Amino acid sequence: MTTILNQHQDYQQAEEAYGFPLIIKQLLNRAKIASKDQTISYADKVTYTYAEFFKRVNRLANVLKNMGLQAGDVVAVMDWDSHRYLEAYFAVPMSGMILQTVNVRLAEDKVLYTINHSKPKALLLNAEFEPMAKNYRHEAPSIEKIIWLDDTQYDEDDTKNDTKTEQTSMPDYA
Numbered sequence: 001m002t003t004i005l006n007q008h009q010d011y012q013q014a015e016e017a018y019g020f021p022l023i024i025k026q027l028l029n030r031a032k033i034a035s036k037d038q039t040i041s042y043a044d045k046v047t048y049t050y051a052e053f054f055k056r057v058n059r060l061a062n063v064l065k066n067m068g069l070q071a072g073d074v075v076a077v078m079d080w081d082s083h084r085y086l087e088a089y090f091a092v093p094m095s096g097m098i099l100q101t102v103n104v105r106l107a108e109d110k111v112l113y114t115i116n117h118s119k120p121k122a123l124l125l126n127a128e129f130e131p132m133a134k135n136y137r138h139e140a141p142s143i144e145k146i147i148w149l150d151d152t153q154y155d156e157d158d159t160k161n162d163t164k165t166e167q168t169s170m171p172d173y174a
Contacts, residue, residue, distance in 0.1 A: 060091035071096025076120035
């Protein structure tokens, strides 16, 4: 892209322009290097540094890869704007996967339509949306894994366990 722009005679790069493309991974790396000790907070509930945030993003990316997801796979996220959502926003594309942000304010049939249209292999699901997800879990055949976005540890006989479900405690991505 830069090569094409440089060939155009009217093109001049701004002096203050970044020396690299502003892609997700570069934005996070920049924050990790320049502001690693700066704290970030979510709703006065969660606070950590950019360095810790970077580690959490990498852990989530590794969890997704260890579950068998690969570059090019679609990962849907059903969550409010939360710290976990932000971690997924970085981890999924940095792994080469495609992030589908599900509009949780849509009617159930519209949510199901968008999920079936994008064909995600995995669904990162806030526990608040469990009732909605249960209603169409078997109507979304592309979803192979459901990863619960909450802090609860579940027993093996818990009703959330089925062949599609992975239990994940998101703070540590256990």
